[in-house]
Amino acid sequence: MIEIWSYLSRDPLLWLAATLVAYLIGMAVFQAAGQKPLANPSLVAMVLLAVLLHVTGTPFATYFEGAQFVHFLLGPATVCLALPLYDNLPRVRQSALPLIAALCVGSATGIVAVLAIGDAFGLAPAIMASMAPKSATAAVAIGVSEELGGSPTMTAMMVMLTGLTGAIVATPLLNALGIRDWRARGFSVGVAAHGFGTARAFQVNPTAGAFAGLGMGLNAMLTAILAPLVLRLFVP
Amino acid sequence: MIPAFLTILLCQLTGEIVTRASGLPVPGPVLGMALMLAGLLVSARLQALVRPVTEGILKNLLLLFVPAGVGAAGHIATMGANTVPVLVAVVASTILAIAAGALTFRLVARLTGTPVEGGR
Secondary structure, three states, X not given: OHHHHHXXXXXXXXXXXXXXXXXXXXXXXXXXXXXXXXXXXXXXXXXXXXHXXXXXXXXXXXXXXXXXXXXXXXXXXXXXXXXHHHHOHHHHHHOHHHHHHHHHHHHHXXXXXXXXXXXXXXXXXXXXXXXXXXXXXXXXXXXXXXHOOOOHHHHHHHHHHHHHHHHHHHHHHHXXXXXXXXXXXXXXXXXXHHHHHHHHHHHHOHHHHHHHHHHHHHHHHHHHHHHHHHXXXXXX | OHHHHHHXXXXXXXXXXXXXXXXXXXXXXXXXXXXXXXXXXXXXXXXXXXXXXXXXXXXXXXXXHHHHHHHHHHHHOOOHHHHHHHHXXXXXXXXXXXXXXXXXXXXXXXXXXXXXXXXX
């Protein structure tokens, strides 16, 4: 028994399978909970796996040897976002001005707010630098944060927390604000909460998903420009 | 399925090469997305080719964030006294950013006479 475990626990197969099983459980929980945003299938899977790793004493590096095959698909999936964008291109052109305005305001608000609150708590400069680009997709956020003196792992965590927050709060928040336009709903979530928010948007509505993907792509670029400028206001 | 997946990978690969060579602040996959969009605009055949695979991947987008999320869950346990300030800052700023973006879209759509969808 111990021999089988010691083989399996080091083989990528086990943790790849565990990731898929955890996600299927997450999907089942999401359905059973009446598709409530808080029962996000991804969040359920993360919690299950984090507990499993802790209980079995498995290092994250071992887990990732299996999970990397899933993680790898994030890049190709980003390329795939071109298709829904293509399908919605006439509507993107039609709403170009509101989109540009929402991009600038949404992006700047996220960066200024996270740094202002962090500053009020007196957080260390390395943490501030790791927080500043958190609304951008992970690759950009980590690149920007490293240049500003932040930590890659801490930035990855901030990006994840941001995505989760966006995925969970978007529906109730936008309902409360009375925003019914799927373009506005999706785009603002993609700008503020990158691909994870985009994944949530696709769960709700295809138009929202397409505009979220656009918001994610555009804010990846804008964050690279804005985050260093805004950080300088808080961390001299 | 293989030609479609290869096309997607080649878009990403080209994107990665161009960002690294040019030093543009754009991630390779995002540039790959722009490249794919350009391809879709000029070729109806490309659209038919990539649609099934693309829709399959996008339907399961949430799954792809699980490994990174497990890593984040492990890291947050090491934040100590900074946990609460970081959580407050990230959660509050994300809520503000979504609200600001969506309200700005609605305001500017009204000001510019952009047709509103979904009522009001």
